[in-house]
Amino acid sequence: MASAKEAVRLASRLCQDVQRQLSAEERVDKKDDSPVTVADYGAQVVVAWSLQRADPATRLSMVAEEDSAELRTPAGRAMLERITALVNSVVATAAPGEVLSPEQVLDIIDLGASQGGPSGRHWVLDPIDGTRGFVGMRQYSVCLGMLQDGEVVLGVLGCPNLPQGPVGDDDGAAGSAQRLSGDADVGCLFFSERGQGAWVEPLWNADAAPAPVRVAEVTEGAEARFMESVESRHSSHSINAALARELGVVRPPLRMDSQVKYGLLSRGCGTIFMRFPPATYKEKIWDHAAGFVIVEEAGGRVTDAAGVRLDFSKGRFLALDRGIIAAPPALHEKLVAAAAKVAPKA
Ligand SMILES: Nc1ncnc2c1ncn2[C@@H]1O[C@H](COP(=O)(O)O)[C@@H](OP(=O)(O)O)[C@H]1O
Ligand SMILES: [Mg+2]
Ligand SMILES: [Mg+2]
Numbered sequence: 141m142a143s144a145k146e147a148v149r150l151a152s153r154l155c156q157d158v159q160r161q162l163s164a165e166e167r168v169d170k171k172d173d174s175p176v177t178v179a180d181y182g183a184q185v186v187v188a189w190s191l192q193r194a195d196p197a198t199r200l201s202m203v204a205e206e207d208s209a210e211l212r213t214p215a216g217r218a219m220l221e222r223i224t225a226l227v228n229s230v231v232a233t234a235a236p237g238e239v240l241s242p243e244q245v246l247d248i249i250d251l252g253a254s255q256g257g258p259s260g261r262h263w264v265l266d267p268i269d270g271t272r273g274f275v276g277m278r279q280y281s282v283c284l285g286m287l288q289d290g291e292v293v294l295g296v297l298g299c300p301n302l303p304q305g306p307v308g309d310d311d312g313a314a315g316s317a318q319r320l321s322g323d324a325d326v327g328c329l330f331f332s333e334r335g336q337g338a339w340v341e342p343l344w345n346a347d348a349a350p351a352p353v354r355v356a357e358v359t360e361g362a363e364a365r366f367m368e369s370v371e372s373r374h375s376s377h378s379i380n381a382a383l384a385r386e387l388g389v390v391r392p393p394l395r396m397d398s399q400v401k402y403g404l405l406s407r408g409c410g411t412i413f414m415r416f417p418p419a420t421y422k423e424k425i426w427d428h429a430a431g432f433v434i435v436e437e438a439g440g441r442v443t444d445a446a447g448v449r450l451d452f453s454k455g456r457f458l459a460l461d462r463g464i465i466a467a468p469p470a471l472h473e474k475l476v477a478a479a480a481k482v483a484p485k486a
């Protein structure tokens with residue numbers, strides 16, 4: 141856990157440095173129409189480098205989002221050099237004198253190519269979850285989980301732009317990070333080890349005492365506030381609205397990018413998180429692993445729309461029915477019943 145938190149903090153620092161000064165040349169659009177930036181690659185390198193350094197005797201097995209293919213082409217060379225410089229600025233703070241070459245950076249990125257699966261130990265990394273939020277100056281998170289024999293046993297969520305205090309309806313309406321990291325009370329690090337509860341501490345102060353987190357004790361829709369993606373192409377806003385109506389939810393949704401939604405759920409700030417992607421979309425394990433263990437350890441339930449607990453043992457993807465519903469147990473049960481009515485299986 142100490143190594144995981146240190147790795148996420150270093151990567152969050154790199155992301156924070158990049159977010160404000162990101163230029164158009166520092167992002168490319170991937171084949172699936174999603175963006176990737178120098179910070180996505182840089183954060184993946186920093187996490188893998190930091191974890192490998194903490195445990196040099198063990199070969200790292202990591203299931204991570206990014207790969208080096210684009211960066212190995214001539215067109216990718218300038219971006220690779222920029223990433224290498226960014227990574228080295230962080231490496232210098234953690235291991236003075238150590239310098240990585242562009243070729244080492246490529247090889248470290250590809251440490252993330254593991255297939256995961258039902259046996260052994262694998263790290264699971266989303267170096268920046270919510271890249272669209274990151275480029276839009278909104279929320280994003282650095283998400284690191286660990287699988288042991290197919291079960292998520294550890295999760296760390298670095299949320300650089302998330303206020304430590306309450307997040308209001310206004311933040312949701314704008315879908316934005318009203319205040320970006322830099323303020324002393326912005327930036328959260330959520331973490332959990334299976335069986336040990338879930339915790340939060342300030343992201344930028346490693347010496348601050350962690351506080352336990354717990355999902356809200358809400359049982360009625362009328363008191364609930366639900367969270368969803370800013371991007372409706374990632375998750376249907378209309379299905380969520382129909383489910384919320386069915387439960388008697390009256391408050392407007394809190395729209396946030398990335399796994400900060402799992403963090404807010406664990407902290408009892410939002411009460412429900414729902415995600416209904418297009419039917420053809422396959423969810424990836426790095427988009428959920430860290431948030432999953434944190435919410436479960438905070439007393440919540442995270443399942444597919446049929447109420448089946450998420451299964452991370454099947455490789456890089458999650459096999460799930462329709463979508464994801466995360467909530468405190470009483471609300472969760474009502475939502476699964478509502479989903480059978482409002483969003484029945486095709
Ligand atoms: N068509 C689609 N449907 C559902 N999810 C998608 C999607 N395209 C991309 N995503 C995923 O949605 C994640 C962001 O979720 P959110 O909308 O909650 O911020 C992305 O993570 P990355 O930003 O790491 O690529 C990506 O994995
Ligand atoms: Mg992505
Ligand atoms: Mg993601």
Ligand SMILES: [Mg+2]
Nearest residue numbers: 205266268269
């Ligand atoms: Mg990502």
